[in-house]
Amino acid sequence: MTTIFSYAVGVVLLVLLYRTVSKYRAGLLTTxxxxxxxxxxxxxxxxxxxPATTSIVADLFGVGRGVDLVVYVSIxxxxxxxxxxxxxxxxxxxxxxxxxxxDAVNDGGNKDG
Numbered sequence: 001m002t003t004i005f006s007y008a009v010g011v012v013l014l015v016l017l018y019r020t021v022s023k024y025r026a027g028l029l030t031t032x033x034x035x036x037x038x039x040x041x042x043x044x045x046x047x048x049x050x051p052a053t054t055s056i057v058a059d060l061f062g063v064g065r066g067v068d069l070v071v072y073v074s075i076x077x078x079x080x081x082x083x084x085x086x087x088x089x090x091x092x093x094x095x096x097x098x099x100x101x102x103d104a105v106n107d108g109g110n111k112d113g
Contacts, residue, residue, distance in 0.1 A: 002049065009048045017041045
């Protein structure tokens with residue numbers, strides 16, 4: 001049964017899919033990233049509009065209910081994404097530190113600018 005919630009989520013997923021394609025065309029996403037996010041949005045759409053499929057997949061993995069599988073996979077994905085963000089922030093901090101040090105050394109202590 002399709003509900004107002006399903007339609008609302010469907011609209012949100014279509015917007016996210018559109019944004020993914022737009023970012024890919026603008027060169028802000030790699031092909032792998034674009035396919036990954038497209039897969040996420042399509043999988044979410046399938047889970048919303050065909051909820052029985054999550055139970056079928058859950059049975060394949062030995063999980064009791066489809067919604068439990070969705071929660072488990074979502075939590076793992078969120079932890080992975082947080083890890084990736086943390087890693088990128090660390091690299092940016094290291095790059096900034098390196099650049100500031102190089103600038104200080106190249107400046108030679110000249111305080112006049």
